[in-house]
Amino acid sequence: MRQSLSETQTPRTVGGRRTAWLAVALSLVLAVVAIVDQSGSRSLFDHTASVYAPYSKDVESGTVYGLVYGVAVLNALLWLLVVALARTPRPVAVGVAGVAILLTVALALVLLFVTEYGVHPFPPLWGLLALLPAVAGALALAGFARSRR
16 A cells, blocks of 8 residues: 555556566466476476486476476565565665566576586476566566666
């Protein structure tokens, strides 16, 4: 709730919030794609199992998909926090958005570049899907930063 009727959100702030909501939605896209993959073709699990097969290592599908779900949920929670803080007039939203971008990029880079036994257990698609919220978040951060001037 606004503190005063004279306080209105600028179009840039509203645009920044909408873009932050887009980051939340893109975080959930990763989870939805993982759910569809797990219930259908299981291409992620098949890829990961084939990576570990030459080393006689068994892989649980819950572990593989759980990691992807964890990344998606953590990203969504980070961006929901940014959306909630965007309503406040304090510049803390800009700082939290910056931290959320850094954490989202870090999680995406883990999915993109993690290696074990010299191979990547996750196909690049999963890392790129995890990176999409950071792109939307960068646009939201730009909107927040402009509106705070």
